[in-house]
Amino acid sequence: MEQSLSEFSSISSIEALSALLNNAEEEEENEGQSLSSAINPGDIGPLRPEKKVSTSSQKDKDSKEIWNVLEIPDGSEFDDSLDPREQPEYEILFKQRVGSEDIFLGMSRKDSSTACCEDLVVKIHLPNTKASDMSLDIRRKFLDLRTPKYKLGLHLPHPVNDKTGKAQFRADTETLEVTLTMARDLDFVNFS
Template sequence: MEGFSSASSFEALCALLNNAEEQEENERLSSSLVGNPGEIGPLRPENRVSSSLQKDKSSKKIWDILEVPEGSEFDDSLDQRQQPEHEMHFKQRVRSEDIFLGMSRKDPSTACCEDLVVKIQLPNTKVSDISLDIRRKFLDLRTPKYKLGLHLPYPVNEKTGKAQFRVDTETLEVTLPMVRDLDFINF
C-alpha cells in the first residue's frame, strides 16, 4: 500500500478535498507542490485576498487603518527606559447573596469578572512624573525611568477607568471596566 509520501498521492488528496474552483485558485497561487499541511483542503477565508482589502491604485495611502494594530504608535524600540514589573488581575463585584446563597450565575472564572486591575511597580517615582494613556486594548505608561506598553487581554472602557498611586508601596493601580460582547449573559 502506497503512503502519502509521493507527490501523486498528495495531489490526489488535494483534489479530493478541494472543489474545482478552489483547486484552480490554489494552483494559481502556488505553482510548485510543497509539502505544507496548510495547503491541504480549501483555502480559508482569511487566506484569500478579498477585493475590499486590495489597495486602491488611485489612493496615495501606503496602508489601510485596519492593517495597523492598536498601540503600535507607542512602540519605540530605540527607547532605553526599562519596563517596570507589573501584574494583571481580574476583579468581580460580588455581594453576600452571591457568595453565601449562590443566587447569581457568577463563578470564579474570568468570564464573570467585570474589571481588569493592572498593578505597576514604580520605585522612586513621583505621581507628577507619570504619564498614563489608556486605549480600548492598550495601556501606555511613561515616566522618566520607565516605559510600559501593555496589550490588554480584553477591550476596556477607557473613559471610566480609575488609577490610584499608592505611595507606601510605590505602586500604580489601574482599574479598568472590561467590555465584552456577552456581558449581558454573565451578569
C-alpha cells in the same frame, strides 16, 4: 462492441493511454513539489510583507495609502524599540463585584472564572517614581505608561471602556493600581 474492444486493444491505443497516465502522474508530482516548496515553517504566524496579498475590496486601486488602517494593531504607535527606558514589573488581576447574595446564597450565576469578572486591575511597580512624573494613556486594548525612568506599553487581554476607570498611586508600596471596566462582546450574557 467487438469493434470498440479491438480498437482499445491495439498497441498504439495502449501506448497513448500509458503516455497520458504517465504525464498526469508527473504533473501531480510536480504540483506536489511546488506546493511543498511554497509552504514551510517560516510561513507560520503573521504574513511577511512580501507575501501579503491585498484584494481589491480591502484597498482602493486609486488610493495613495500604503496600508490599510485596519492592518495596524492598537498601540503600535507607542512601540519604540530605541527607547532606553526599562519596563517596570506589573501584574494583571481580574476583579468581581459580589454581594452577600452571591457568596452565601448563590443567587446569581457568578462563579470564580474570569468570564464573570467586571474589572481588570493592572498593578505596576514603579520604584523611585513620583505620581507627578507619570503619564498614563488608556486605549480600548492598550495601556501606555511613561515616566522619566520607566516605559510600559501593555496590550490588554480584553477590551476595556477607555472613558471610565481609575488610577491610584500607592506611595508606601510604590505601586500604581489602574482599575478598568472590561467591555467584552458577550458580557450581556454573563451579567444578565
